[in-house]
Amino acid sequence: MVKAVIFDMDGVLIDSEPMWQQAELQVFSQLGVTLTAEQTRQTAGMTTEAVAKFWYQQSPWQGMSLAETEAAVIAQVARSIATKGEAKKGVQPLLQYLRERRLPVGLATNSSQYLMDTTLDTLAIRHYFAAHCCVEMVAKGKPEPDIYLLAASKLGVAPADCLVFEDSYTGISAAKAAGMTVVAIPAAEEWHHEKFGIADAKIRCLTEFDMRLWH
Structure with missing residues (x-):
């Protein structure tokens, strides 16, 4: 679950x-x-x-x-x-849905804290996240699992009970190495690339995701 x-x-x-x-x-x-x-x-x-x-x-x-x-x-x-900067389609509704169901939400990015803060503030979504993890917080960034393990620890949840949204093979590899379930959101030009086969599911947009099938 x-x-x-x-x-x-x-x-x-x-x-x-x-x-x-x-x-x-x-x-x-x-x-x-x-x-x-x-x-x-x-x-x-x-x-x-x-x-x-x-x-x-x-x-x-x-x-x-x-x-x-x-x-x-x-x-x-x-x-x-x-x-x-604008939030991608489906971001706000999904974050609100997760909040209403009291599911803790974390952020794990290979970007710097400066860019993480700039993004969260520009999109006005900081309040949805209980954990904010950026590359300066770990010894090694993705594809190593460190940042996802840190996020799980901050959220107080076992890695096996975490669901991750990732768009890159590097990030998917990191989350899988951490023992997490991963939903891939590849760029349109990479949709058919076999490398995304390591993900547990694949969607084109967050609007396609149905949390009821996972929770």
């Missing part, structure tokens, strides 16, 4: 993936690293630190440290979220 629900943030609560793509394309192009939108999807779900290291290994640059590069990407994404 599901006793708690944990949400990923980027791509699940907010359609921020285009914002990440735009920020990465702009920042890395200034460093002489030529990327395409397709290439940025290769790193979807990774921490910003891991993304910077990944592209530095592919095409080393000079003039900006990895930490400065990471900060530049995060700052641009934060500006985009603050000015045009």
Whole structure:
């Protein structure tokens, strides 16, 4: 039986993936690293630190440290979220439904606390979450299970009793490694990709989800 629900943030609560793509394309192009939108999807779900290291290994640059590069990407994404961020379809009704049924809700994101706070405040949904977990709170981000185990601990629920919503293979892998049940919400262009087969269920939008089948 599901006793708690944990949400990923980027791509699940907010359609921020285009914002990440735009920020990465702009920042890395200034460093002489030529990327395409397709290439940025290769790193979807990774921490910003891991993304910077990944592209530095592919095409080393000079003039900006990895930490400065990471900060530049995060700052641009934060500006985009603050000015045009909107909750994805179905987010508000599902969060309200879970609240009415007294199911504890947590957030587990590979993003920084700054971006987590910016998103929660911009979407005005902070009050729905009993646990807020970001990448700075764990030794290793997704695909390691640390952040999901932390969220379960904060919610006071066993990992096996947690239901997770994730949009990336990286995040799904993390939640499964934590021993949780996972509902995948792949991007439209990845809907048929076999990698999402490790999830327990797959939906196109949160509006398709029926909690009565899980609780």
